[in-house]
Amino acid sequence: MAEMLVAYFSYSGNAKKIAQRVAELAKADLFEIKPKEAYSTDYQECIEEARKEVSEGARPELMEKPDDLSKYDSIVLGFxxxxxTCPMVILSFLEAYNLAGKKVYSFVTNGGGGCGNSTADIKNSSVGAEITESINGNDLTDDQIREWLGI
Ligand SMILES: Cc1cc2nc3c(=O)[nH]c(=O)nc-3n(C[C@H](O)[C@H](O)[C@H](O)COP(=O)(O)O)c2cc1C
Structure with missing residues (x-):
């Protein structure tokens, strides 16, 4: 049986909710990606932190991460x-592993900006993996999730 990991980062809970549902429907393991140093709970300050990380190409340290992902054939990212683009912690996560041969899916919750440049940025950080185009994660229905992942 193909094994799947759903790994997500969520600041205000939207991506978390979808990630939980995806994991449930796909019978996948669920992992929350968290930075070692939490982002500010003040929205404006958080935006400043995020902007700085993007402009510096930062790879923030993670609180914890699975030892290895070798048992998974596919990874679903949610953020x-x-x-x-994606939060830089997603790239920290991807760059911590050898993802060769794995299939990577991603869904992106957003405030109207869709997926931004996330697909290209994920591709650059996932050498050897098969990267599928990120999809809009706002209001994903169960049927859409099943069709997307072919489950
Ligand atoms: C630091 C920061 C930057 C954001 N930048 C964008 C953006 O460029 N485009 C966009 O559509 N939404 C942007 N948003 C809005 C979030 O993508 C949106 O609220 C999303 O649903 C949050 O998901 P979450 O609850 O899992 O954190 C930003 C939010 C934050 C906190």
Missing amino acids: PNWCS
Whole structure:
């Protein structure tokens, strides 16, 4: 049986909710990606932090991560659109592993900006993996999730 991991980062809960549902429908393991140093709970300050990370190409340290992902054939990433791409912690996560041969899906919750540049940025950080185009994660229905992942 193909094994799937759903790994998500969520600041205000939207991506978390979808990630939980995806994991349930796909019978996948669920992992929350968290930075070692939490982002500010003040929205404006958080935006400033995120902007700085993007402009510096930062790879924030993670609180914890699975030892290895070798048992998974596919990884579903879930995250909010931050500054027109994924939060930099997603790239920290991807770059911590050898993802060769794995299939990577991603959904992006957003405030109207869709998926931004997330697909291209994920591709650059996932050498050897098969990267599928990120999809808009706002209001995903169960049927849409099943069709997207072919489950
Ligand atoms: C730091 C930060 C940057 C954001 N940048 C964007 C953006 O560039 N485009 C967009 O559509 N939404 C942007 N948003 C809005 C989030 O993508 C949106 O609220 C999303 O649903 C949050 O998902 P979450 O609850 O899982 O954190 C930003 C939010 C934050 C906190």
